Amino acid sequence: MQLSTLLLLLTAASMAAFWLGRRKAVAAVGGTRAIRNLHSLPGYYGYYAAIWCAVPGLLLIGVWLAFSDSIIMARVTSILPPHLVGDSGGDLSLIVNDIKNMAAGQFANPARAVELQPAVELYRSLTVSSRWILTVLLAPVLLAGFGYAWSRLTPAFRARNRVERVIKILLIMASSLAVFTTIGILLSVVFEAFRFFQKVPVADFLFGLTWSPQTAIRADQVGSSGTFGAIPLLAGTLLISGIALLVAVPVGLMIAIYLAEYATPRIRTWVKPILEVLAGIPTVVYGYFAALTVAPLLRGFGDSLGLSVSSESALGAGLVMGVMIIPFVSSLSDDVINAVPQSLRDGSLGLGATPSETIKRVVLPAALPGIVGGVLLAASRAIGETMIVVMAAGLSANLTINPLEAVTTVTVQIVTLLVGDQEFDSAKTLAAFALGLMLFVVTLALNVLALAVVRKYREQYE
Amino acid sequence: MLTGEQTRVRVAASLARRYRQEFLFRLFGIVSIVIGVGFLLFLFTTIIGNGYSAFWQTTIKLDVMIEESVVDPDGSRDPETLAAANYARLIQDALLEVYPEAAGRRDRRALKSLVSTGAAYILRDRVVDDPALIGTRHSFWLLADDEVDMLIKGHVEAGGDEALRRLSDRQVGWIEGLQAAGRIKKRFNTQFFTAGDSREPEMAGIWGATKGSFFMLLVTLLLSFPLGVAAAVYLEEFAPNNRWVDVIEVNINNLAAVPSIVFGLLGLAVFINFVGLPRSAPIVGGLVLTLMTLPVVIIAGRAALKSVPPSVREAALGVGASQMQVIFHHVLPLAMPGMLTGAIIGMARALGESAPLLMIGMIAFIVEVPNSPTDPATALPVQVYLWADSPERAFVERTSAAIIVLLAFLLVMNATAVWLRNRFERRW
Numbered sequence: 001m002q003l004s005t006l007l008l009l010l011t012a013a014s015m016a017a018f019w020l021g022r023r024k025a026v027a028a029v030g031g032t033r034a035i036r037n038l039h040s041l042p043g044y045y046g047y048y049a050a051i052w053c054a055v056p057g058l059l060l061i062g063v064w065l066a067f068s069d070s071i072i073m074a075r076v077t078s079i080l081p082p083h084l085v086g087d088s089g090g091d092l093s094l095i096v097n098d099i100k101n102m103a104a105g106q107f108a109n110p111a112r113a114v115e116l117q118p119a120v121e122l123y124r125s126l127t128v129s130s131r132w133i134l135t136v137l138l139a140p141v142l143l144a145g146f147g148y149a150w151s152r153l154t155p156a157f158r159a160r161n162r163v164e165r166v167i168k169i170l171l172i173m174a175s176s177l178a179v180f181t182t183i184g185i186l187l188s189v190v191f192e193a194f195r196f197f198q199k200v201p202v203a204d205f206l207f208g209l210t211w212s213p214q215t216a217i218r219a220d221q222v223g224s225s226g227t228f229g230a231i232p233l234l235a236g237t238l239l240i241s242g243i244a245l246l247v248a249v250p251v252g253l254m255i256a257i258y259l260a261e262y263a264t265p266r267i268r269t270w271v272k273p274i275l276e277v278l279a280g281i282p283t284v285v286y287g288y289f290a291a292l293t294v295a296p297l298l299r300g301f302g303d304s305l306g307l308s309v310s311s312e313s314a315l316g317a318g319l320v321m322g323v324m325i326i327p328f329v330s331s332l333s334d335d336v337i338n339a340v341p342q343s344l345r346d347g348s349l350g351l352g353a354t355p356s357e358t359i360k361r362v363v364l365p366a367a368l369p370g371i372v373g374g375v376l377l378a379a380s381r382a383i384g385e386t387m388i389v390v391m392a393a394g395l396s397a398n399l400t401i402n403p404l405e406a407v408t409t410v411t412v413q414i415v416t417l418l419v420g421d422q423e424f425d426s427a428k429t430l431a432a433f434a435l436g437l438m439l440f441v442v443t444l445a446l447n448v449l450a451l452a453v454v455r456k457y458r459e460q461y462e
Numbered sequence: 463m464l465t466g467e468q469t470r471v472r473v474a475a476s477l478a479r480r481y482r483q484e485f486l487f488r489l490f491g492i493v494s495i496v497i498g499v500g501f502l503l504f505l506f507t508t509i510i511g512n513g514y515s516a517f518w519q520t521t522i523k524l525d526v527m528i529e530e531s532v533v534d535p536d537g538s539r540d541p542e543t544l545a546a547a548n549y550a551r552l553i554q555d556a557l558l559e560v561y562p563e564a565a566g567r568r569d570r571r572a573l574k575s576l577v578s579t580g581a582a583y584i585l586r587d588r589v590v591d592d593p594a595l596i597g598t599r600h601s602f603w604l605l606a607d608d609e610v611d612m613l614i615k616g617h618v619e620a621g622g623d624e625a626l627r628r629l630s631d632r633q634v635g636w637i638e639g640l641q642a643a644g645r646i647k648k649r650f651n652t653q654f655f656t657a658g659d660s661r662e663p664e665m666a667g668i669w670g671a672t673k674g675s676f677f678m679l680l681v682t683l684l685l686s687f688p689l690g691v692a693a694a695v696y697l698e699e700f701a702p703n704n705r706w707v708d709v710i711e712v713n714i715n716n717l718a719a720v721p722s723i724v725f726g727l728l729g730l731a732v733f734i735n736f737v738g739l740p741r742s743a744p745i746v747g748g749l750v751l752t753l754m755t756l757p758v759v760i761i762a763g764r765a766a767l768k769s770v771p772p773s774v775r776e777a778a779l780g781v782g783a784s785q786m787q788v789i790f791h792h793v794l795p796l797a798m799p800g801m802l803t804g805a806i807i808g809m810a811r812a813l814g815e816s817a818p819l820l821m822i823g824m825i826a827f828i829v830e831v832p833n834s835p836t837d838p839a840t841a842l843p844v845q846v847y848l849w850a851d852s853p854e855r856a857f858v859e860r861t862s863a864a865i866i867v868l869l870a871f872l873l874v875m876n877a878t879a880v881w882l883r884n885r886f887e888r889r890w
Contacts, residue, residue: 164786168700175701177759178713181753183723188731196767235579251494255703258491271495278502279885280872282814284843285509285865292858293508323501330498352473354480356487375721384721386817391850411723418730436727440720447719 001067006135010057010142011289014050017146017413021049024153040160048159051166052149056141064134072126076119098363099123189440199427200228207231207433211397211408228431230438232397236407238388240318241382243403247322249375250381252329260337261328261359279327287391290320295392302404310394312406317392321385325378332377336370336454337363339420369453376450380443386411410435509869513862519651519664520611521603522577522640524556528589530597544590549582555603560645561636572633576640578605580665582652592796608856609664610637614646616857617630622657654863658831659845663856666849668864670831674744674824675813675838681748681835682755687805689752690759691794694801694817697760698767699789714722718757726821727756734822742838743824756806766797791796799886806879810872816843 038045073096080095089205094449095116102120153159197205208229255275259268295316302309309315340363348358364371393405395416417432466473530537533547554574558564564573588593589604609628612618618627620634629637640646657667660831693714701707729750733739739746771792778788819825824840825848832839840848846868848863 155611171692171696174689175696175710182713185728188728251497254491254494282843284816284846354484386723440724
């Protein structure tokens, strides 16, 4: 039986439970005219019955789906010919994959197809019977849940409070998802990074000066042991992000100042949406633009000056990334500049300062912590930006501070290591997770710092 | 100590310099705005200038004789036989009819390459749909090869060193002949909107990627909107002031700033390797994007709930509603437009996201158009990335055209959000 059919059955059963529960509650007080004698509105009695039907059923299905497959696989692998079930666990997982693929009627591994045939048959039949057992088990569970609810449905039963408590639990679960996401990110990245650090020492990773993640495919291969020194990647990331910030911070800040202090409302209503458009453009578009238009322009310009500019120069990627984060800087700065009390400006202007002097000597110093927070957030965004650098920056690690050369970044390496065929026990693939961990920690630290700075500043004027 | 007169002299002497600084400062502000707006204009003109020509596709008119001996040798009209026949030969014969002088093997191959390899499939579909064509002579507008397309559109030059060009002088001569005979026409490129990906630029389309994006956004919307609303309701209306709620709030703010590629790592490690969901499937992409958009939806939802005045709550509580009833019957409906606006903006962001999708295998080369969220698929921005990497000149205009389509979708979504906000949001 299909999973969707089961869920449909469960829904139908819950609806029936709702209807029966509601009817029982109304009948218990002798019809709709006397429902004021019920503790709650009749619908709540229905919902109570439905919840007692649906929740146990969903739990059963969830538990079944989580465990049945591994139990079935244990049975299936026990009948495999002994020479296939080698000593290494890696082989077994490949065989399990083959069995699943063959059972699904997809591609079969020709080397093992015949040997695996009985296992595949067993897997198929066990999967089918597992679904049937689940269906058969579901009925008594639903009935038991419903029976329990039914036995409690009396006019004095506080159904609304019970139902509302369930809803509240659901709300709490939904809001806790953010925490579980963070934990999930940490666990997945930390776990794989830990496996990486078993193969490569932490010190080599953090302080090594060469990055060349080629590992030997065969054991007897020469000259490709792979070195995983992250310093060139960090340097490249900082170089590109630095160029981006050099573009974005002055331009974004000046836009915010002009819009907040000088611009007429008319200009503001025009310029703000345009900046929002700039913020809404997908990064892949920026990347395409950087690679296809900006990089050749820079190269042509460099040639005319007699400079050799790489076609994947850090400058091109950094400039475009800078434009991408202009709206980010300007909207954050706009907020903090507007939060500076008007009385400070009035005082400065009253003493005879020009508007620009007021801004430079009064408004900006007052807004400085907020602006610094905004710049930190922008830096974290620049460091984590992926598509622009994947498309417009280089692939080979190059330890340089010359913006005209090609450098690579942490995010570029994560993408190149993980796109394509993966082997989950090679240092090459695991290195991506170690880089991901580094990226996560750095951006998280920048964010926490930025938020702390911004919060401290806000307290001053509120 | 300065006297009043001395001060006045000093100020007067510095005024010119100060006004100059004032002017420069304002100029700097204006220049900054011009940089921002100018870049946007530059970007749009480049992309539209590169991309608009992809909406037209060069076709070649050929009189094809649908030989029964080639298409259906045993005369059974069996669709399988018809589908397996060698249509490329029919097209080659039709070309040879126009240019009988192309006799040698190399010449024939050069002549054949003027027409797209995909043209044979299109011809096949026509014949399978309408077997009455067999044995007749019919003129078809067939897809030209991408090199021919580029020449006709003027993206590549016919002059210069022949060795450096993809089309030989001979081929250019043939194309000019076809053009003079009125056999070449640019027609609206329906293939671009109806086909999946292809290695041949003239056969490649965005329909597969669009459907992949659609399934992904569907999963994202179905999950992130209810979850986000529920979380916003809890945090705004019920949450006590305790440690756990603080942790949740800090987490939501931080998740909003985690680089998207890290979410891709999460999807790869958890959804694919741990849970065992299929690679390259929109459902995994949708799950990852759900986790990414959730903070956006929650933050917008909280703002919307906050804007509902307390008097509404108090009135409902006053007539005996429970707290839950107050929220679900009164506050939530009033906050809904704001929440929907937030959800649409989150969806628009999710639509443009590509980095996490690279991690979960959605950049595989997939020709088939997906039909469910578990079929392998790619997404619109990832399609842009894939085509941007392709060396053929014709993919440049197709990449730009795909970007135009992507931006159009984003524009529609954001416009809807603005419209919703203006139409339904109440100011209290």
